[in-house]
Amino acid sequence: MKMINHQPATVHKPFSAYALATEVQDATRWLHISGQVGADSEGKPVEGVEGQLEAIFFKLGEILAEAGMDRTNLVKITIFLTRAEDVGVMREVRDRFMAGHLCASSLLIVAGLSSPNWLAEVEAVAAA
Numbered sequence: 001m002k003m004i005n006h007q008p009a010t011v012h013k014p015f016s017a018y019a020l021a022t023e024v025q026d027a028t029r030w031l032h033i034s035g036q037v038g039a040d041s042e043g044k045p046v047e048g049v050e051g052q053l054e055a056i057f058f059k060l061g062e063i064l065a066e067a068g069m070d071r072t073n074l075v076k077i078t079i080f081l082t083r084a085e086d087v088g089v090m091r092e093v094r095d096r097f098m099a100g101h102l103c104a105s106s107l108l109i110v111a112g113l114s115s116p117n118w119l120a121e122v123e124a125v126a127a128a
Contacts, residue, residue: 001027001128003075005102017095018105022075027127031067035080035123036060037113045117049086050093056122057097064126071097073126076104080121084109090120 005019014020036059038052039045046055064070081090087107113121 001025001073003103003127016091017098017100017102019102020104022102022104024075024127029067029128031064031069031073031126031128033060033063033124033126035121036063037115037118037121045115049081049083049119050089052118052120053090053093053122056120057093060122060124061097067126067128069126069128071099072101073128074098074101074103074124075127076106076125078106078108078123080108080110080113082110082112082119086119 002025004023004025006021006023007013007019011020036056037045038049038055040055046052060074061071064073077094079090079094081087087109090107113119
């Protein structure tokens with residue numbers, strides 16, 4: 001499988017570490033990862049947005065590994081935050097997890113998630 005990121009010269013650069021578009025060639029497997037929230041191994045909310053984001057990206061890594069993939073297989077991530085002031089910490093946690101890998105990304109600030117305990121949720125698509 002080959003992934004190609006696209007950045008047209010006529011379009012502004014991304015606002016942080018993501019690709020404007022990611023093209024996938026010759027993929028034989030696709031993995032759609034449901035929205036993950038910041039729960040510990042018992043399903044209880046982790047304290048604070050940074051802790052929740054760390055738990056979310058840890059789970060993404062575990063799910064990818066279960067499928068025989070890793071972060072470099074991520075094609076698209078969608079991040080939902082309930083507070084705009086958490087964008088900076090989200091970028092720090094995401095960038096640590098992604099370790100330089102760029103893929104398409106969307107960020108939404110939403111009024112709420114399925115429980116008021118959740119401050120963030122991330123869903124993803126990977127290909128191999």
